[in-house]
Amino acid sequence: TQLLEQSPQFLSIQEGENLTVYCNSSSVFSSLQWYRQEPGEGPVLLVTVVTGGEVKKLKRLTFQFGDARKDSSLHITAAQPGDTGLYLCAGAYTGGFKTIFGAGTRLFVKA
Amino acid sequence: EAQVTQNPRYLITVTGKKLTVTCSQNMNHEYMSWYRQDPGLGLRQIYYSMNVEVTDKGDVPEGYKVSRKEKRNFPLILESPSPNQTSLYFCASRLSLAYYNEQFFGPGTRLTVL
Numbered sequence: 340t341q342l343l344e345q346s347p348q349f350l351s352i353q354e355g356e357n358l359t360v361y362c363n364s365s366s367v368f369s370s371l372q373w374y375r376q377e378p379g380e381g382p383v384l385l386v387t388v389v390t391g392g393e394v395k396k397l398k399r400l401t402f403q404f405g406d407a408r409k410d411s412s413l414h415i416t417a418a419q420p421g422d423t424g425l426y427l428c429a430g431a432y433t434g435g436f437k438t439i440f441g442a443g444t445r446l447f448v449k450a
Numbered sequence: 451e452a453q454v455t456q457n458p459r460y461l462i463t464v465t466g467k468k469l470t471v472t473c474s475q476n477m478n479h480e481y482m483s484w485y486r487q488d489p490g491l492g493l494r495q496i497y498y499s500m501n502v503e504v505t506d507k508g509d510v511p512e513g514y515k516v517s518r519k520e521k522r523n524f525p526l527i528l529e530s531p532s533p534n535q536t537s538l539y540f541c542a543s544r545l546s547l548a549y550y551n552e553q554f555f556g557p558g559t560r561l562t563v564l
Contacts, residue, residue: 343492345492348490369549370549372553379557379558380557380558381454381540381542381554381555381556381557381558382493382540382555383555384552384553387549387550387552389549427492427493429493431549434547435547435548435549436498436500436506436547437495437498437508437509438483438495438553439494439495439509440485440492440493440494441492442490442491442492443492
């Protein structure tokens, strides 16, 4: 079974702090997505990365895809209470038929 | 409004009583998928469909069936539910498998099997 390991599982920080979430696998992915999920809702796509070494920025969020396309990270600068939620990474293999998800990182940002 | 809808949103049932969770999308998407979400395990893919009449197993297909008779609908069928199928279920769709096509998720169906 292919695995996508996310760390940390839980993160509780103060408003204004920085944080990084990691997503690691022994498998090579053709693309990797990061999602955010709020209680009672389905995941919502934040970004897709496809090229090894790629860095994408979305306001205060920075996403990086590892050179070997096996790992990724999400860095949030100056976290705000509105960033609170469950962050999920998901990897797709060549062909894209199947997607595997990490277990998620539950982030809580205190005001 | 472009969306994926699921029904019911909540369901409590008993072991062995057949049930169907419906999923519909209004975006003319080719690819649809079902996932279950369990604490500590993330989302696991149950079944997916490339197009009408084309379906295949995901990572956890045991105990589930699907059908894709129309492009917009992709129901999930539990012929004989068991307590280990208690979970939060999500249907998702995307235009195609091209990486730049976003996958849209429904709001989820919380199923409890007693």
